[in-house]
Amino acid sequence: MFSSDTNIVNGEKFTFTQLRQMDISPQQLFDWYAPMDTIEDFIEENSEGLFFNCSRKNGNNWFGPQCQYRFANDGGFLKIIDRQYAMRTFNDFKSLSSTNGTCYPVMKNECQSIICLDWREIFDGKIDCTNGFDERHCHNLEMNECNNxxxxxxxxxxxxxxxxxxxxxxxxxxxxxELYEQLLESDSMFLPDLQDRLCPLTWDRLYFQQMPVSTFILFTHVSLIYDNKMPKWICYNETLCPYLSMNEFNSFESHILNGSICRAFNVFNNKTYTDLKDVLKEFKRFVRSCSLPPNVQPSEECSMFPCDDKSKFLSYHRLSDGFEDCSNGEDERQNVTCSFNLPYYRYQCNQETKCIRKTLVFDGIDLSDADNNTDETDCSMDEWRCLTPYTKCDNTWHCLDGHDELGCKNSIPKSGFCTKQSHFYLDIVTGLPICLARSKAADGSIDCVGSTDERAFCRIKYKNNRMNRYRCRNSDICITPFQVCDCHQDCPENDDETLACIWINNGRKPFCDESKFRCRNGKYIECGEKICRCRSDSLYCSEGEHLLFCDLINLSLHPAFTMNELEKYSNVTKHRVLTMQQITDNVNTQQCNQGLHVRSASSSIRFYCLCSDHYYGDRCQYQRKRVSLILRPSITDSFDHQSSFKIVVLLVHQNTTIVSHNQFLYEPQFLCLPKYYLTLLYPINVSWSSSSLSSNYSVHIYSFTSQTLEKRSSWQFDVPFHFLPVNRIAKRLLIC
Structure with a gap:
């Protein structure tokens, strides 16, 4: 409750006594957007209460218990959110000057890391704490079996x-x-469970910024030291990397640096490299076995797949799943996976012994066997449709000939250059615009610059890199669309700077300025630190040529941190986060991380951060431990479909104490098989520390008829992995 001498300048102050004298009702307070706590106090006849009626002053909407907050920009609430998050998406690097990002706090000295960890870095299969504390319980996840x-x-x-x-x-x-290419046609920013997905945002950038110059560090203890982009030494913890200390390597000279064994890079790999990105890629593959603490041999009752170097024991579910887990990739070359009695979601390749995950089937990437039979070969279009409401006009070719992208309003160029049965592309010989008939796409003959009509090659060669999709002319090299027309030759024949740019240059001399982008009509776009290419949120060029070749990129919710960004960080002074007193009056929404930035009339620093349930702290910088639920209620035929139900969800400790709760209204007559996304929060002082790992938490769910509150059904689900920062429970609830 605010004191009666509260000074407010952006609204009108009333005492509860004054409101009653004016015959103001609780409904009127509600209509005036009064806080619910204020309305409840008013109903309880608390005579000492205050209500601040916020006004619109100087064109700005003020809000808050004391009318002390307003947004820096006017407009609808969704537009304000969209603007703030869009600024963060394309200014990640700049944001590090004012924030360290978000992280999951732990007990002091439990995790020894150069930066505070994001929750996604905990129990993710690689060491981030120098003492390995973040991966000590990961085997519980690896050995877990579900009810088939x-x-x-x-x-x-x-x-x-x-x-x-x-x-x-x-x-x-x-x-x-799900099939990896089938992203829903909605703004990814507003997907209800986006913050609960295992895709780190700025953590990699923060980690790289702390590295010494000319040093690339993995798993906190493995270092690649390079000089002028040439690899020199690999240093590692011998206990955590037994594979690198095998007899074949021990005979070579070694040195001790800060307690680590260092050997020359050519001891492990004598290839010649011209690009640092290729060096780092090979380095990451080679030291993959060092990503986990020393293995504890699984018990005889636990059947797991051992990698050849014995650095990892994997669940059989990880075999032929599309991801290499062993250092030599042997887990993806197993041809007898059908014999492992894995669940129904495996696809049998051509009636043979190899079974792969169904999510790899008809994903546009062939996984060939020795007889050239693939996961794409035996799938009829009726069984695995490439053209669905979810794939139509989403800027990605799901069909081999791209017919799911024909006749789309967002096609390039904007002027409708081609018919609805042909693709707009650049001729492989002249670089001039052509309309390619659908029948000539995916026919085995390259007709277009960048091999945009024959996309299978780059997708197969770089199946785990969704950016390298522009194929250089007469070459097996695939580069990213961001490397096209960037004033730097990346293809052997330089077609990425000549043929690919003829149409954009429109008869003028090639234009080379990394801070600008020239549209076909001669207009110049000032890019600065922003990315001009491949941004669909703003129409930079009238014909959309800034989006040329961008549809080659396979859709992804978040742009990956690419190795060519590494050189940016070697020359960056280790950043120091600004203190509250150092923040200027300039609006910088990055200061609030994943929260909303608002102006504050009552704060000395002139802004305030509104945090969502997932975060806390004055900058919304700390991540909450939580249970993420996806619930789908349904009813039996005994109920009238006009019925409605109140669903109450509780997080309970030791079956006695309710620590968090949520609820929703289920109305079957309005929604067919809906999904409800909820979050249950742990107390802030509960983390993944050793003291809380054995805690007994469970989720209790109760359904009531909404009219009479008669209890109908109840469910109880144990929270399976208490050591995880975020647990996912996704259940169907049948109300009886």
Missing amino acids: TNEYRCINGQCIDKEFYLDKQYDCMDMSD
Whole structure:
């Protein structure tokens, strides 16, 4: 409750006594957007209460208990959110001057890391704490088995209801339950569970910024030291990297640096490299076995797949799942996976012994066997449709000939250059615009610059890199669209700077300025630190030529941190986050991380951060431990479909104490098989520390008829992995 001498300048102050004298009702307070706490106090006849009627002053809407807040920009609430998050998406690097990002706090000295960890870095299969504390319990996830009768096992070991598998909505936190190309046609920013997905945002950038000059560090203890882009030394912890200390390497000279063994790079790899990106890629592959603490041999009762170097023991679910986990990739070359009695979600390749995950089938990437039989070969279009409401006009070719992208309003160029049965592209010989008939796409003959009509090659060669999709002319090299027309030759024949740019240059001399982009009509776009190319949120060029070749990139919710960004960080002074007193009056929404930035009339620093449930702290910088729920209620035929139900969800400790709660109204007559996304929060002082790992938490759910509050059904689900910062529970609830 505010004191009566509260000074407010952006609204009108009333005492509860004054409101009653004016015959103001609780409904009127509600209509005036009064806080619910204020309305409840008013109903309880608290005579000492205050109500601040916020006004519109100087064209700005003031809000808050004391009318002390307003947004820096006017407009609808959704537009304000969209603007703030869009600024962060394209200014990640700049944001590090004012914030360290968000992280998951732990007990002091429990995790020894150069930066505070993002929750996604905990139990993710690689060491981030120098003492390995963040991965000590990861084997519990790896060995977990789901109920094959009614559950689907995500790649990360968590379980979801079987009904949610391949339903065109992501339910696994690692998104392994859906075809990777089938992103929903909605703004990813507003997906209800986006903050609960296993895709780090700025953590990699923060980590790289702390590295010494000319040093690339993995898993906190493995270092690649390079000079002028040439690899020189690999240093590692011998206990955590037994594979690198095998007899074949021990005979070579070694040195000790800060307690680590250092050997020359050519001891492990004598290839010649011209690009630092290729060096780092090979380095990451070679030291993959050092990503986990020393293995504890699994018990005889636990059947797991051992990598050749014995650095990892994997669940059999990880075999032929599309991701290399062993250092030599042997887990993806297993040809007898059908014999492992894995659940129904495996696809048998051409009636043979190899079974792969169904999410790899008809994903536009061939996984060939020795006889050239693939996961794409035996799938009829009726069984695995490439053209669906979710794939139509989403700027990605799901069909081999791209007919799912024909006749789209957002096609390039904007002027409707081609018919609805042909693609706009640049001729491979002249670089001039052509309209390519659908029948000539994916016919085995390259007709277009960048091999835009024959996309299979780059997708197969770089199946785990969704950016390298522009194929250089007469070459097996694939580069990213961002390397095209960037004033730097990346292709052997320089077609990325000549043929690819003829149409954009429109008869003028090539234009080379990394800070600007020239449209076909001669207009110049000032880019500065922003990315001009491949941004669909703003129409930079009237014909959309800034989007040329961008449809080659396979859709992804978040742009990956690419290795060519590494050189930016070697020359950056280690940043120091600004203190509250150092923040200027300039609006910088990055100061609030994942929260909303608002102006504050009552704060000395002139801004305030509004945090969502997932975060806390004055900058919304700390991540909450939580349970993320996806619930799908349904009713039996005994109920009238006009019925409605109140669903109450509780997080309970030791079956006695309610620590968090949520609720929603289920109305079957309005929604058919809806999904409800809820979050249950742990107390802030509960973390993944050793003291809380054995805590007994469970989720209790109760359904009541909304009219009479008669109890109908109840469910109880144990929270399976208490050591995880975020647990996912995805269940179907049948109300009886």
